[in-house]
Amino acid sequence: xxxxxxxxxxxxxxxxxxxxxxxxxxxxxxxxxxxxxxxxxxxxxxxxxxxxxxxxxxxxxxxxxxxxxxxxxxxxxxxxxxxxxxxxxxxxxxxxxxxxxxxxxxxxxxxxxxxxxxxxxxxxxxxxxxxxxxxxxxxxxxxxxxxxxxxxxxxxxxxxxxxxxxxxxxxxxxxxxxxxxxxxxxxxxxxxxxxxxxxxxxxxxxxxxxxxxxxxxxxxxxxxxxxxxxxxxxxxxxxxxxxxxxxxxxxxxxxxxxxxxxxxxxxxxxxxxxxxxxxxxxxxxxxxxxx
Numbered sequence: 551x552x553x554x555x556x557x558x559x560x561x562x563x564x565x566x567x568x569x570x571x572x573x574x575x576x577x578x579x580x581x582x583x584x585x586x587x588x589x590x591x592x593x594x595x596x597x598x599x600x601x602x603x604x605x606x607x608x609x610x611x612x613x614x615x616x617x618x619x620x621x622x623x624x625x626x627x628x629x630x631x632x633x634x635x636x637x638x639x640x641x642x643x644x645x646x647x648x649x650x651x652x653x654x655x656x657x658x659x660x661x662x663x664x665x666x667x668x669x670x671x672x673x674x675x676x677x678x679x680x681x682x683x684x685x686x687x688x689x690x691x692x693x694x695x696x697x698x699x700x701x702x703x704x705x706x707x708x709x710x711x712x713x714x715x716x717x718x719x720x721x722x723x724x725x726x727x728x729x730x731x732x733x734x735x736x737x738x739x740x741x742x743x744x745x746x747x748x749x750x751x752x753x754x755x756x757x758x759x760x761x762x763x764x765x766x767x768x769x770x771x772x773x774x775x776x777x778x779x780x781x782x783x784x785x786x787x788x789x790x791x792x793x794x795x796x797x798x799x800x801x802x803x804x805x806x807x808x809x810x811x812x813x814x815x816x817x818x819x820x821x822x823x824x825x826x827x828x829x830x831x832x833x834x835x836x837x838x839x840x841x
Contacts (some may be wrong), residue, residue: 618655635721668761669740669753695760705720719743757798767793791816
C-alpha cells in the first residue's frame, strides 16, 4: 500500500488525478477501522490531514463554508449557534477522541447511510464542494448519495468544503442507538425550520440504502404548522411522524428490525417537532412544549 501525504491542496489534486485509486483520509476514523479489520485493502491512501485550508471555516453571505477536515469538536465549540442541528449530531459522534479527529468531509466520503452528519446536512440543504484538476463542482446534498457507501464524486475529485446555510429558525437532531455513546445509529432524524421562507427540511439516517429526506412530511408540516407561535395540532404532529416513517426504507439487521426503525423514526420526528416549539398555545388541541 502506498501512502501520500500532500501539504497543499494543489498537490492533493495532482496526486488524486495521477492516482484516482488512492483513498482519501482526513481523521481516518472510518477508513482505519476497515483496514484494522481487514475489510478494505486499498492500493494507496491519500492523507489530507496536513492541508491547512481544509481545517478552516468561514461565513460568506449567510452560508457557512465548512472545510472538509474541520473536526466535529470544532463544530460543537465554534458553530453551534450557526449550525445547531449539525452541532447536535456532532455531539453524538463517537468519543471525545474521535470527535477531535473525525470530520464531516470524511463522513461524506464514506457515504454510509448511518453517517451522523448526513441527516442535518439534508435538513439544511447543504451543498458539497468537490474539486479536481478539471475544476470545482457543487453537488446538492440531495443528489450526493447514490447508494450504500456510494456517492456522486468522480474518481479524480476530492471534497474541499461543505456549504451549509446558517440557521434561519429552530433545528433539532435525534438519534437512537443501543447506548448513548460510541455507537452506530439504529436510526436518526434531523429537522430544520426556515422562519423567513416558512419551509421545512428533514433528514433521515440509517433507515435506507442512502440518507433520505421526508418530502411528503415536509410539505405536510409546512401547511400544518402555526408559523407565528410554532405550534401544531397534536393530531398533525402524529401525522408528521407517520409521514417521516413512511419515507424510510429500512432493513432488518443486527442493530434493529425494519419495523422498529419505522416506529422509532415516527417517535423521533414527533419529539423533534415538540422540542422546537415554544410555549403559550391556548388551544387544547395544540401541544405546547418547551423548545
